[in-house]
Each structure stands twice: as structure tokens, then as C-alpha cells.
Amino acid sequence: MRGNMLELKNICFSAEDSSKEIEILKNVSVKIEERFVAVTGPNGSGKSTLAKIVAGILKPDSGQILLDGVDITDLSITERANMGISFAFQQPVRFKGILVKDLLSIALGKDATMAEICEMLSEVGLCARDYVNREVNGSLSGGELKRIEIAMIMARKTKVSIFDEPEAGIDLWSFQNLIRVFEKMYAATNGSILIISHQERILNIADKIILLADGEIRQIGTKDEIMPALLGSGQPCRTLTDKL
Amino acid sequence: MDAIQQSLLEQVAGLHEIPAGAYNIRANGQMAGRNTTANIDIVSKEDRSGIDIRIKPGTKKESVHIPVVLSQSGLKESVYNDFFVGEDCDVTIIAGCGIHNGGDAASEHSGIHRFFIDKNAKVRYVEKHYGSGDGLGERVMNPTTEIHLAEGASLEMETVQIKGIDSTKRVTKAEVAAGASLVIHEKIMTHGKQYAETDFVVNMEGEDSSVNLVSRSVAKERSSQLFKSRIIGNSRCQGHSECDAIIMDEASVSAIPELTANNIDANLIHEAAIGKIAGEQLIKLMTLGLTEKEAEEQIVNGFLK
Numbered sequence: 251m252r253g254n255m256l257e258l259k260n261i262c263f264s265a266e267d268s269s270k271e272i273e274i275l276k277n278v279s280v281k282i283e284e285r286f287v288a289v290t291g292p293n294g295s296g297k298s299t300l301a302k303i304v305a306g307i308l309k310p311d312s313g314q315i316l317l318d319g320v321d322i323t324d325l326s327i328t329e330r331a332n333m334g335i336s337f338a339f340q341q342p343v344r345f346k347g348i349l350v351k352d353l354l355s356i357a358l359g360k361d362a363t364m365a366e367i368c369e370m371l372s373e374v375g376l377c378a379r380d381y382v383n384r385e386v387n388g389s390l391s392g393g394e395l396k397r398i399e400i401a402m403i404m405a406r407k408t409k410v411s412i413f414d415e416p417e418a419g420i421d422l423w424s425f426q427n428l429i430r431v432f433e434k435m436y437a438a439t440n441g442s443i444l445i446i447s448h449q450e451r452i453l454n455i456a457d458k459i460i461l462l463a464d465g466e467i468r469q470i471g472t473k474d475e476i477m478p479a480l481l482g483s484g485q486p487c488r489t490l491t492d493k494l
Numbered sequence: 495m496d497a498i499q500q501s502l503l504e505q506v507a508g509l510h511e512i513p514a515g516a517y518n519i520r521a522n523g524q525m526a527g528r529n530t531t532a533n534i535d536i537v538s539k540e541d542r543s544g545i546d547i548r549i550k551p552g553t554k555k556e557s558v559h560i561p562v563v564l565s566q567s568g569l570k571e572s573v574y575n576d577f578f579v580g581e582d583c584d585v586t587i588i589a590g591c592g593i594h595n596g597g598d599a600a601s602e603h604s605g606i607h608r609f610f611i612d613k614n615a616k617v618r619y620v621e622k623h624y625g626s627g628d629g630l631g632e633r634v635m636n637p638t639t640e641i642h643l644a645e646g647a648s649l650e651m652e653t654v655q656i657k658g659i660d661s662t663k664r665v666t667k668a669e670v671a672a673g674a675s676l677v678i679h680e681k682i683m684t685h686g687k688q689y690a691e692t693d694f695v696v697n698m699e700g701e702d703s704s705v706n707l708v709s710r711s712v713a714k715e716r717s718s719q720l721f722k723s724r725i726i727g728n729s730r731c732q733g734h735s736e737c738d739a740i741i742m743d744e745a746s747v748s749a750i751p752e753l754t755a756n757n758i759d760a761n762l763i764h765e766a767a768i769g770k771i772a773g774e775q776l777i778k779l780m781t782l783g784l785t786e787k788e789a790e791e792q793i794v795n796g797f798l799k
């Protein structure tokens with residue numbers, strides 16, 4: 251099924267590490283037209299960098315980013331957010347004094363009612379009554395923060411929703427539900443979902459998988475095309491995925 | 495009372511009309527209204543400016559409002575208010591000072607508040623400071639708070655200074671007896687070239703006394719702040735102080751926490767953190783559609799909430 255089109259053209263990005271220039275992304279070009287696309291690859295392959303470049307958090311050294319044919323390369327994070335890009339952080343951010351309901355209201359773009367908060371939080375298995383007035387600080391566990399982060403992205407219902415390793419920091423029970431959350435999002439919205447993941451079960455529900463390694467796209471294809479190579483090459487390692 | 499004074503009153507005491515219960519309203523150095531109740535008496539001092547507030551033992555669920563407003567440019571005053579709270583009381587005291595200075599001379603209010611809180615009494619004390627007016631004259635406030643907590647008594651103090659005070663030096667001294675507890679929440683925001691200084695000295699005199707000082711502040715533009723806290727544990731006690739500041743633009747903040755334990759069972763902790771708004775916080779809110787400026791406001795408002 252076709253989604254909104256996100257296109258990356260010749261994206262290069264390098265960063266400095268102890269005064270040495272390291273190429274993180276090397277001339278990456280890809281068209282993302284499918285509704286559910288997963289990006290996978292070993293640690294350090296440039297997956298998160300790619301996602302941050304799409305959201306506008308990082309600026310590429312060269313190359314272009316197009317959303318539905320519009321060049322968004324020079325647009326700010328805010329402009330991209332308002333054009334329809336959402337980004338769920340791998341490590342959710344903590345805020346002293348800001349309440350769960352404040353954050354959800356910002357995500358929704360208006361003061362969220364209790365019914366709306368209940369709707370949003372129940373999607374990720376949290377009871378609104380227990381969380382609505384909690385501060386988004388260290389008193390919430392990593393897993394709780396992660397679920398709130400995902401709830402915010404779901405609430406925005408944007409053209410493109412990017413999730414950077416949504417499974418990281420989520421317990422087993424939540425993981426089962428996480429898959430269901432994505433399946434539901436897929437069915438209930440028209441937006442595209444772009445997930446960075448190491449998880450076989452997430453890759454299994456993707457329309458297309460992009461395999462990134464060493465800053466370059468190694469392979470793009472359906473799960474049937476990609477998975478054997480991935481599992482054969484030990485990336486991600488079978489023993490590890492079974493344990494997760 | 496004129497419109498400017500009414501608006502100041504609303505800012506510092508949240509009062510739109512005459513409050514319920516006991517009150518004493520001071521406007522431009524004069525008494526502008528007073529009410530006493532069967533349990534709460536307010537008497538003007540004879541030797542100097544100020545009032546004595548006497549609350550009968552066992553008084554529960556009553557409140558006292560004592561707001562001060564200044565709208566006359568160049569007025570300088572020192573006011574001495576003493577609170578005598580009887581045993582087993584459970585009361586709320588709401589003070590506050592608003593200065594509107596539309597002239598070129600400095601206006602200054604120094605409130606010296608002393609609290610004598612008797613055994614097992616419970617007091618909530620709220621104090622708000624606010625300044626307005628576009629005159630060149632400075633708005634200066636120097637509150638001094640002296641707290642004497644008898645055995646088993648408790649005081650919870652909330653002090654807020656969010657806007658418009660050019661210079662403030664806030665001194666708070668406390669003596670805490672056995673089983674008594676003191677909690678102070680301070681919130682300060684300075685901007686322009688404002689200066690705010692906070693100085694806490696708490697003596698923990700009795701066994702199982704406790705104190706918790708929490709200060710959150712935001713310093714914007716070219717303003718500066720100094721936070722000093724001294725907790726002295728003279729017996730088995732729990733003491734904690736925390737200074738958490740966000741610094742922006744070209745502002746400066748100093749935090750000087752000091753702990754002294756004179757008893758082996760004194761358990762004292764201090765925490766101080768000063769830093770700019772975390773970049774990832776701004777980025778997170780921007781990915782939700784806020785501009786950088788809006789994100790900054792959300793973070794600061796939440797922090798000072």
C-alpha cells in the first residue's frame with residue numbers, strides 16, 4: 251500500500267570523533283513509499299543518524315530530503331513537525347515540573363481532556379488516572395517514559411511517524427503490545443511508519459526493510475528477501491533476539 | 495483603593511474582593527482594611543510600624559491574609575509583623591507584596607516577619623512578590639523571615655517571586671525544636687538586570703527535627719542570583735537543601751550550600767545544580783510542533799510551577 255513519500259537523495263553526514271572525521275552516512279539515497287518501513291543494521295551503522303536527519307535534528311553535509319515532493323532539507327525541526335513528521339526518541343527526555351497531561355496536550359496541539367488522555371494512554375497500556383498528573387521526570391521508569399513517548403506520536407497522527415528503537419527499554423509484556431500498537435496504527439491511520447529496529451518480530455510486520463551497514467544501504471526488500479540474509483549473517487543474532 | 499492597588503492585590507494575594515477570615519491590608523504605608531475573628535486577633539504595634547497577629551491555641555482551618563501594596567513612587571518602608579501561633583493550630587497565612595513604580599524614585603519594602611509557632615501547631619505560609627510599572631525607579635524588596643518552631647510544630651513556606659522586582663535580598667532564619675519540621679519551597683525568576691539573593695540559615699536544635707529547603711530558579715537576560723543556605727545540625731536530625739537553577743542568555747547564578755554537623759546523628763544533604771535548558775528538551779518539544787521560543791517557555795513554566 252502506498253503511503254506518503256519520503257525521499258532521501260545522496261545524503262552524506264560526518265561527525266568528528268577525537269579530531270578525526272568519521273563518515274556516518276555515505277551518499278545514502280532511498281525512496282520510502284510503503285506504509286510500514288523498517289530500518290535495521292548493526293549498531294553504529296547510521297540508523298539513528300538517518301532518522302534524525304529526516305526529523306531535522308541533524309543537518310546533512312550534503313544531499314536532499316523530500317516529503318511528498320517538497321524539499322524540506324533546509325526546514326527547521328518545528329516546520330517539519332508541522333508538515334507532518336513525528337519522531338519518537340530512543341531515549342525519552344525527562345522534564346522537571348512538566349506533567350504527563352501537559353506533554354500529551356502539546357502533542358495533541360490543544361488542551362487534552364481526560365477522555366482524550368485516557369484514549370492516548372490506554373493505547374500503550376497505561377491507566378490515565380495513575381499518570382495524568384505525574385511529572386515527566388525521574389519518578390517514571392524508562393519503560394513508562396517510552397510508552398508515553400509512543401502515545402504522543404500516535405496522538406499526532408502525522409504523515410510520517412518515525413520510531414527510533416521503540417523496543418529499547420520496554421519489557422516483555424509491553425513488547426507484545428508494542429507490536430499490536432503498530433499494527434493498529436497501520437490499520438487506523440493513513441500515515442507512514444518508519445521504524446528503526448533490531449527486532450525480528452517488528453521486521454516481520456514491515457512492508458519493506460532497509461538494511462544499513464557502515465553508513466551505506468546494503469539491501470532493500472521485503473522481509474522474505476532480507477530476513478534470510480540477516481539471520482544468516484547473524485545480524486541480528488538469533489540467540490539475542492530470542493532472549494529479548 | 496485605586497485600580498493599580500487592586501491589580502497588585504490580585505497578583506500577590508489572588509484577591510478579587512475582601513477575603514474571608516482575618517486580614518490586614520496595607521496600602522502605601524497605611525492600613526487599608528482589617529478584620530479579626532474570634533480566634534485570630536490583629537493589633538497594630540505601638541513602637542514601630544507593623545502588626546502582631548495572635549492565633550488562639552487549637553484554631554483549625556482558618557486563614558490570615560496580610561497583603562502589602564505600594565503604588566507611590568519613592569516610598570520606602572520597613573514593616574515588622576509578628577505571628578504568635580498557639581498550640582495545636584492548623585492555619586494558613588498568606589502574605590505578599592506588590593510594588594507598582596511608575597516614577598523615577600526607588601520604592602522599597604522591607605518586611606520583617608517573625609513566627610513563633612507553638613507545640614504541634616501546623617502552619618502553611620505563602621508569600622508572593624510582584625512588581626510592575628515602567629518608571630525608572632527601582633522596585634526593591636528585602637524580606638526577612640525568622641522562624642521559631644516549638645516541639646512537634648511544622649511550617650511549610652512557599653515563596654514566589656516571578657516578575658518585576660529589581661533587587662531583593664531575602665533572609666530566612668529558623669530554629670527547629672525536637673520533632674518539628676520546616677519545609678521551604680522557593681521559586682524565583684529574574685530578568686533584565688535584576689538581582690536576587692537568598693540566604694537561609696537553619697539551626698536544627700532538637701532530636702528528630704527536619705528541614706527541607708527547595709529552591710528552583712530561572713535567571714534570564716543579564717540578571718544575577720545568589721543562593722546561600724546553611725544547615726546546622728546540633729542533634730539527631732534530617733536536613734536537606736536543594737538549589738536547582740536554569741540559566742539563560744548572559745545571566746549568572748551562584749549557589750553556596752553549607753552544612754555543619756555537630757552531632758554524630760545529624761544527617762545532612764545538599765544538592766545544587768545550575769545549567770542551561772537541556773538541548774534535548776528543546777528538541778523534543780520542537781518535534782511536537784513548538785517553536786524554540788515556545789518550547790523554552792513551556793520548560794521554564796513547568797520548572798517554576
